[in-house]
Amino acid sequence: MVVVGDEVEFDINEDGTGVISEVGERKNYISRKAPRIKGAGHRGERLEQIIASNVDMLYVVSSIFSPQLNERTIDRLIVAAESSHVSVSIILNKCDLSDEKETNFWRDFYSQLGYDVFVTSVTENIGINEVRASLEGKVNLFWGSSGVGKSSILNSLFPELDFNVGEISDASDKGKHTTVTSVMNQVLEGTYVIDTPGIREIDPYGIKKEDLGHYFKEFEDYIHDCKFNTCTHQHEPGCAVIEAVDEEEIDIIRYKSYLNLLETIEEDMNF
Ligand SMILES: Nc1nc2c(ncn2[C@@H]2O[C@H](COP(=O)(O)OP(=O)(O)OP(=O)(O)O)[C@@H](O)[C@H]2O)c(=O)[nH]1
Numbered sequence: 001m002v003v004v005g006d007e008v009e010f011d012i013n014e015d016g017t018g019v020i021s022e023v024g025e026r027k028n029y030i031s032r033k034a035p036r037i038k039g040a041g042h043r044g045e046r047l048e049q050i051i052a053s054n055v056d057m058l059y060v061v062s063s064i065f066s067p068q069l070n071e072r073t074i075d076r077l078i079v080a081a082e083s084s085h086v087s088v089s090i091i092l093n094k095c096d097l098s099d100e101k102e103t104n105f106w107r108d109f110y111s112q113l114g115y116d117v118f119v120t121s122v123t124e125n126i127g128i129n130e131v132r133a134s135l136e137g138k139v140n141l142f143w144g145s146s147g148v149g150k151s152s153i154l155n156s157l158f159p160e161l162d163f164n165v166g167e168i169s170d171a172s173d174k175g176k177h178t179t180v181t182s183v184m185n186q187v188l189e190g191t192y193v194i195d196t197p198g199i200r201e202i203d204p205y206g207i208k209k210e211d212l213g214h215y216f217k218e219f220e221d222y223i224h225d226c227k228f229n230t231c232t233h234q235h236e237p238g239c240a241v242i243e244a245v246d247e248e249e250i251d252i253i254r255y256k257s258y259l260n261l262l263e264t265i266e267e268d269m270n271f
């Protein structure tokens with residue numbers, strides 16, 4: 001299957017339609033497990049869904065408020081990128097709606113892990129220029145839940161894109177899945193942006209239990225000190241990661257994200 005970001009060779013027919021004859025080799029790609037089909041329950045294999053290929057930077061976009069920031073979603077998106085060897089930055093949008101304390105908490109939380117964090121507000125034009133500067137010369141993928149402001153940020157940066165922007169449901173505080181297909185646009189010479197539909201769920205694809213810890217950056221310093229090299233940092237004796245959590249060297253919030261993801265991987269292996 002051809003995905004956004006692929007380099008292809010194609011022929012144009014006389015009637016103006018085209019036929020792709022070759023898809024270039026992918027430098028990398030970002031994927032997840034295809035969403036569950038409604039009514040199919042929890043059974044059945046979930047295939048890999050590729051979101052985009054040849055990506056230089058994934059921008060994990062989250063609002064801080066409306067919809068409420070969900071660090072587990074952010075961490076899952078980070079894992080999807082880390083496991084594909086794609087660089088990640090984080091955009092915390094709608095800072096006009098949240099209080100400063102909370103904004104600063106999450107900004108510091110992710111920057112201490114070593115990620116670039118952009119705090120933005122589209123409505124108040126905060127942080128937008130910083131995002132713009134960091135996009136230059138790259139293929140940039142914007143990914144996150146519905147309603148966080150992916151399309152709004154891109155419109156604000158490049159008004160010619162003129163993407164549809166949706167509302168937030170009063171009842172659920174969630175977006176309404178306004179963007180329905182992923183599109184890549186060249187916005188400056190050598191600079192591309194890919195807007196994507198908001199996700200409902202994000203289960204990274206093809207990650208083994210014993211590898212998951214490697215995609216939590218800050219675990220890396222400890223993993224090699226675990227007693228067993230197949231350690232999943234759950235309850236194994238001599239686990240250096242658990243020890244680091246106990247000593248507050250690894251943040252418990254991230255460790256809980258890790259356990260939550262590990263559980264998802266285990267559940268999927270059980271059918
Ligand atoms: N207050 C405030 N509202 C914002 C901000 N950015 C976006 N919004 C609003 O949030 C709503 C959703 O924005 P979208 O850009 O459609 O969100 P999206 O992430 O593209 O959503 P999907 O396409 O559904 O995935 C719109 O009503 C925007 O006006 C912001 O910085 N502050």
Ligand SMILES: [Mg+2]
Nearest residue numbers: 150151178179
């Ligand atoms: Mg959108």
Ligand SMILES: [Zn+2]
Nearest residue numbers: 226231233239
């Ligand atoms: Zn361990």
